[in-house]
Amino acid sequence: MSEPLFEFKNIHVEVEGKKVVHGVSLKINKGEVHAIMGPNGSGKSSLSNALMGHPAYKITQGEAFLDGRNLINMSADERSRAGLFLAFQYPLAIPGVTVANFMRAALQSHRGKDADMTDFRKLFTAQMKELHVDRSFATRYLNDGFSGGEKKRIEILQMSMLKPRIALLDETDSGLDIDALKQVAEGINRYHNDENGVLMVTHYQRLLNYVKPQYVHVMYKGQFVTSGGPELALKLEDRGYEWIEKKVGQEAEV
């Protein structure tokens, strides 16, 4: 078997001196879609931020590789250029920076300082159309006054433009109505192919109705407590996270 597209091993994360992730490991091969599910406060977002290189989320132990390249000593921008993408749970507003200028700067950084950007406008316009984003958003300030759904669509727009090797989607379904959820899911499915990978991090099962994972991992108190196929997501939907809490409790007693 060839080497995995994305792999992290025994990742421990600390935030402000507090340990929030205690040794998690995962392998994602090309073409795979994985989901990490878990209740609030289980460490899902901390893991996502730490993998992306957020300075406040320190990886104190463990390794992470993308296309065989060690990510741990890379800064966030280097990880992005190496092919990692994080769609944020709460995309931040950057006043005074237009969506178009931001997108151009991001794409330029991926292509290299002197790379040709003459196709930018065409690409950008096409992607906006596919994601049902109004053209007027190009000249609006990034996420400034955007609704929850608009912010998430703009995140997916960024993913579509940057074409990462691995897309980490942190609660991308939160705050979306059903139409927006479908459009965002379509965007993810359009992006996904046999050469890249998707890792969805979510509290609810509903996004998984539209973007089908082959593997589901359940995170609880900073650890992966169980893994399985798509049926695991349905089981969680059915039984709720209490089932996991009981299960972990029982195992601890044994």
Add this chain to the structure above:
Amino acid sequence: MNNSATQIPTDNSTYHIPEAALDLISGPQWLHKMRQTARKVFNDTPLPQRGLALWRYTNPESFLVDHNQMVGAQSCEGCNKTTEEVRQQFNDGNLAGLAIDCCGRDIEIQTGPDAEQGLVILPLSVAMDTHEKLIQKHFGQLVGSDTGKFEALNTALWHDGIFVYVPDNTTIENPVHLLRYGDGAKTTYYPRLLIVLDNNAQLTLIDEYSDGSVEHDNGYAYVNGAVEIFGAKDSRCNYIPLQQHTSSTRIYLNHRTRIEQGASTFTIPLVFGSGLSKENFGVYLDGSGAESNIYGVLFGSGHQQFDNHTLHHHRASKTLSNIDFKVVLRDRAVSAYTGLIRIDQNAVACEAYQGNRNLLLNEGTRAETIPELEILNEDVQCSHGATVGPVDPEMVFFLTARGINREEAIRMIVSGFIEGTLSHIPNNLQERISNIVQQRLEVN
């Protein structure tokens, strides 16, 4: 903000205006009298006390010069090096007028077709003859010997300045650009500007200050300037003071505007230069429905020290004022901002807003912000807010997570921070200001 370079005066007469100094300046009798009064006021007035509100952060001794330097340059040298870009804009028809003021000594003026509509731009020395009544009515009313010691210094010793007049019901579409050059070490320059807008007149004016000479190895240059703007009923004035003196220049500038019923004014201070500066931007709202906006941008680096004040004095009912003063500091630069809103007892149904945001790009910078409110009646809406802090690390992370390197991310965030202000300045100046900010962000 101590400035140890200034010597403590041992003999007070060293810092007095000599009587003979006034004899070197020609002008009408009333003006000569005004100068004499100002001279007396300056000589008799003690330095402001350090503890007083507006002098908490800057040593007033910094703006004293001995009488040799005080009199100002008798001639001007080398003040024509950086005017080409602005000249080109004028030649391309993008400016209504252009004035180049060298040390208050040589003033060159060009006006385009707008002059046919009645736009007047003249050296004050000439306008004293051609528009004497208009000048006598306004000159020294907003900045004069009773404003303060340093204003008295300017009023006594200014040599020549610029007069701009727009008659009734006249809109000057293109901006007027003034270039004002001080000249090198151990010289003093007293810029003076009087703008009068008649009823329903409109004008945009860029007032750019810099040094014609960069030879400052032998001591600092001193600039003490006064600007008076009068906006009559329903007039509209966009005034953009752009300050780019070198770090070996100290400046003291007082800009004062008075607007009448239904008049509005936009003041957009763009503060980039000088080693030590104290600038005062004040607007008197004297007629019902008058509106004033002050949108400032300050960028400091190196060891620059800034001390800025704004004043919005509501003296009539239903007047509106708004301030958004943005400060970016790096290296060891320091800034103090004091914003006073005063609403008189009989000025009811007024609105006044004031914001001051300070972005500190590294440790070692410092920003102080002091809002002052004197509101003498209950029927007002008023708010103020201030922030001081570094670039938001979450914003930096957001941009870097998209592949943009840290330095570029900070440049984008800072540019975004001032973007809203730049959208209010004339198009032909926007790119220049963006470039100045980018350069200031890059130089190490």
